[in-house]
Amino acid sequence: MAINLAILGATGAVGQELLRLLEARALPLGELRLLASPRSAGRQLQFRGETRTVQAVSPESFEGIDVAIFSAGGGTSREWAPIAASKGACVIDNSSAWRMDPEVPLVVPECNLEAGRARPKGIIANPNCSTIQMVVALKPLHDAAGVKRVVVATYQAISGAGARAIEAFQEQCRAAANGEAVDPGPLKGQLAQNLLMHWSVDEASGYQEEELKMVHETRKILGDESIQVSPTAVRVPVLHAHSESLTIELGRPMDAAEARTLLAAAPGITLVDDFAAGAYPTPLTAAGTDPVYVGRIREDVGNPGGLQMWVVSDNLRKGAALNAVQIAEGLFA
Amino acid sequence: MAINLAILGATGAVGQELLRLLEARALPLGELRLLASPRSAGRQLQFRGETRTVQAVSPESFEGIDVAIFSAGGGTSREWAPIAASKGACVIDNSSAWRMDPEVPLVVPECNLEAGRARPKGIIANPNCSTIQMVVALKPLHDAAGVKRVVVATYQAISGAGARAIEAFQEQCRAAANGEAVDPGPLKGQLAQNLLMHWSVDEASGYQEEELKMVHETRKILGDESIQVSPTAVRVPVLHAHSESLTIELGRPMDAAEARTLLAAAPGITLVDDFAAGAYPTPLTAAGTDPVYVGRIREDVGNPGGLQMWVVSDNLRKGAALNAVQIAEGLFA
Numbered sequence: 001m002a003i004n005l006a007i008l009g010a011t012g013a014v015g016q017e018l019l020r021l022l023e024a025r026a027l028p029l030g031e032l033r034l035l036a037s038p039r040s041a042g043r044q045l046q047f048r049g050e051t052r053t054v055q056a057v058s059p060e061s062f063e064g065i066d067v068a069i070f071s072a073g074g075g076t077s078r079e080w081a082p083i084a085a086s087k088g089a090c091v092i093d094n095s096s097a098w099r100m101d102p103e104v105p106l107v108v109p110e111c112n113l114e115a116g117r118a119r120p121k122g123i124i125a126n127p128n129c130s131t132i133q134m135v136v137a138l139k140p141l142h143d144a145a146g147v148k149r150v151v152v153a154t155y156q157a158i159s160g161a162g163a164r165a166i167e168a169f170q171e172q173c174r175a176a177a178n179g180e181a182v183d184p185g186p187l188k189g190q191l192a193q194n195l196l197m198h199w200s201v202d203e204a205s206g207y208q209e210e211e212l213k214m215v216h217e218t219r220k221i222l223g224d225e226s227i228q229v230s231p232t233a234v235r236v237p238v239l240h241a242h243s244e245s246l247t248i249e250l251g252r253p254m255d256a257a258e259a260r261t262l263l264a265a266a267p268g269i270t271l272v273d274d275f276a277a278g279a280y281p282t283p284l285t286a287a288g289t290d291p292v293y294v295g296r297i298r299e300d301v302g303n304p305g306g307l308q309m310w311v312v313s314d315n316l317r318k319g320a321a322l323n324a325v326q327i328a329e330g331l332f333a
Numbered sequence: 334m335a336i337n338l339a340i341l342g343a344t345g346a347v348g349q350e351l352l353r354l355l356e357a358r359a360l361p362l363g364e365l366r367l368l369a370s371p372r373s374a375g376r377q378l379q380f381r382g383e384t385r386t387v388q389a390v391s392p393e394s395f396e397g398i399d400v401a402i403f404s405a406g407g408g409t410s411r412e413w414a415p416i417a418a419s420k421g422a423c424v425i426d427n428s429s430a431w432r433m434d435p436e437v438p439l440v441v442p443e444c445n446l447e448a449g450r451a452r453p454k455g456i457i458a459n460p461n462c463s464t465i466q467m468v469v470a471l472k473p474l475h476d477a478a479g480v481k482r483v484v485v486a487t488y489q490a491i492s493g494a495g496a497r498a499i500e501a502f503q504e505q506c507r508a509a510a511n512g513e514a515v516d517p518g519p520l521k522g523q524l525a526q527n528l529l530m531h532w533s534v535d536e537a538s539g540y541q542e543e544e545l546k547m548v549h550e551t552r553k554i555l556g557d558e559s560i561q562v563s564p565t566a567v568r569v570p571v572l573h574a575h576s577e578s579l580t581i582e583l584g585r586p587m588d589a590a591e592a593r594t595l596l597a598a599a600p601g602i603t604l605v606d607d608f609a610a611g612a613y614p615t616p617l618t619a620a621g622t623d624p625v626y627v628g629r630i631r632e633d634v635g636n637p638g639g640l641q642m643w644v645v646s647d648n649l650r651k652g653a654a655l656n657a658v659q660i661a662e663g664l665f666a
Contacts, residue, residue, distance in 0.1 A: 149635055149636070150635070151484040151563075151580045151635065153486030153565070153578040155488070155528055155567065155569070170510070173506065173509065173510040173526070174510040174511070176506065176510075177503070177506040177507040177509075177510040177511075178507070178510075188611070189615070190617055193506070193570060193571055193572050193617070194571060194615055194616055194617040195488055195569065195571065195576055195615055195616055196615065197608075197613055197629070197643075201608055201609045203609045205631060205632070205634060206589065206608055206609075206629065206630070206631035206632075207631060207634060211634075212634070215634055215635070228635040228636060229634070229635045230484075230580050230633050230634065230635030230636055230639075230641060231634070231635070232486070232578040232580075232629075232641060232643070234488065234576075234578070236488070236528065236569055236570070237526060237569070237570050237571070238526055238527060238528065238570070239526050243528055243567075245486040245565040245567070247484045247563050247565075247580075256539065275530075275534055275539055276534050276536045276539075278521070280530055282522070282527055282528055282529065283527055283528055284523055284526070284527040296530070296539065296565075297539070298538060298539035298540060299538070299539075300563050301538060301540060301544075301545070301548055301562070301563065301564070302482055302483070302484065302548070302561040302562045302563030302564070303482065303561060303563055306563075308563060308565060310530075310565070
């Protein structure tokens with residue numbers, strides 16, 4: 001059965017990744033409508049060798065649409081998701097606007113695809129990139145032993161900040177490599193050969209919103225409000241793929257061999273875990289690929305019975321576009 | 334009273350930093366002997382406007398020397414430190430060769446300068462760069478409330494890997510920024526726009542030696558074998574200054590305000606901690622300066638009563654050369 005699909009935000013970094021995935025994957029497409037704000041409307045995009053013109057979003061854009069994938073920011077999503085849903089489309093939304101709404105399921109197919117079947121508002125939320133790769137890696141451990149607490153430090157690529165940020169970063173790298181002055185531009189500082197923490201801040205707690213998403217979204221996806229998360233989010237001078245150091249406390253002791261067996265059998269995960277031989281995941285090798293890569297699985301030298309591991313995945317793929325497509329495939333194909 | 338000082342490894346990255354520090358600081362110098370392996374002997378270095386010739390190390394090099402700072406690798410140190418000590422010099426050694434020897438004090442002046450006065454082998458060890466900045470930040474919290482456990486994820490600059498690695502990294506950055514093929518060279522992979530974990534591995538535990546140093550050296554410096562450390566060490570594409578995400582469990586609850594007060598009053602620390610206003614430490618601003626910078630001090634959302642913070646310091650300065658000079662100043666000046 002063919003699916004009529006709309007993409008709102010087709011011209012952005014995630015929108016472009018969505019088109020590449022839809023070209024390559026087996027989701028049976030009926031109509032495909034490429035939508036954007038009036039500002040980006042009229043742009044032409046290639047899809048399967050054909051030129052498509054991006055249309056300005058309107059209520060009529062969603063007539064006859066089965067699934068609408070939104071990747072156009074929180075404000076656009078808050079305005080347009082209820083309209084699309086009222087036309088009968090299932091909205092899969094990449095922004096943070098709806099994620100913590102109790103009437104909106106927050107879905108990572110490897111963890112809780114079935115939660116997406118009950119969607120009283122007609123909206124399914126796609127989690128934050130940092131959360132997605134973490135919960136894919138935690139899920140098999142949580143099922144086996146109960147995750148009690150995770151300390152996570154991220155090493156996040158710039159690509160999630162959008163096409164303009166990618167360009168600014170590349171220009172910064174060029175300038176820094178040539179000893180020229182570096183323009184902070186839209187990155188709120190120099191990222192080339194430096195580290196930044198430039199997400200918006202929750203003043204009461206001192207946490208970045210990016211960090212609090214990992215706290216709250218993890219609990220919602222794994223369905224366990226008792227899970228504790230201690231997060232630090234850092235932007236590193238890497239183009240594609242987020243990396244995370246995870247330190248995990250479980251409800252019972254687990255050795256590295258058991259964790260390795262569980263993770264090797266889990267969906268969506270590729271183990272790269274022969275560290276003594278030099279094999280571990282890196283962002284450069286993860287970029288442009290689908291899996292969540294897990295390596296450096298080891299028994300925590302600082303907490304007997306606990307584990308540490310290293311998780312890397314392409315933030316525009318599994319962290320955004322791929323997860324949205326997998327939700328559509330799992331629920332509608 | 335003037336001090337006769339020898340530097341073994343004067344031509345390396347840390348050796349060069351030592352000379353810059355000695356030029357600028359108040360340590361009263363008598364004779365200064367610049368020493369190196371026969372391979373580097375004969376090279377000429379500038380010091381306070383004069384040209385000095387580096388001499389090949391020999392037993393006679395240490396006659397009449399009060400303090401010998403070694404920065405020439407573990408093998409050289411194992412061979413030459415006992416010889417220098419037998420000539421009456423106090424060896425301050427930057428390598429890992431002697432750090433865990435129970436008869437060799439491991440000293441960070443802000444933490445345990447007095448331990449350096451008892452040195453049965455005539456040797457004082459300078460800790461690992463990652464450890465030094467961490468213990469400077471932990472010390473005031475440990476004194477006030479007892480550090481029970483630290484989860485640390487590092488974001489380490491390349492400069493600690495030496496002059497050849499710095500050159501290789503800069504060439505990688507140039508190639509990557511220009512879209513050319515990147516030579517892995519001596520870095521064991523591409524570090525430009527990527528992350529590496531390329532330290533030697535302890536096969537039994539799966540930890541990098543760099544990580545285990547943080548476990549064992551922290552206990553020795555803070556004088557508390559019960560402190561637990563869960564470490565992850567990552568090389569990031571940054572030239573100078575290491576950054577660390579610390580998640581700290583204490584013997585009693587401590588709020589962020591108390592931690593801030595303690596850290597602001599502690600020696601060697603500069604707070605950069607107005608995160609809502611965009612102020613936090615970065616490697617780019619720490620490079621070439623002396624302090625251990627601490628910011629993002631916050632109450633751990635994942636462990637009530639615990640803390641999280643972000644610690645940045647120049648790994649060639651406080652992480653190596655400066656700490657060695659401070660030991661000499663504290664004990665001999």
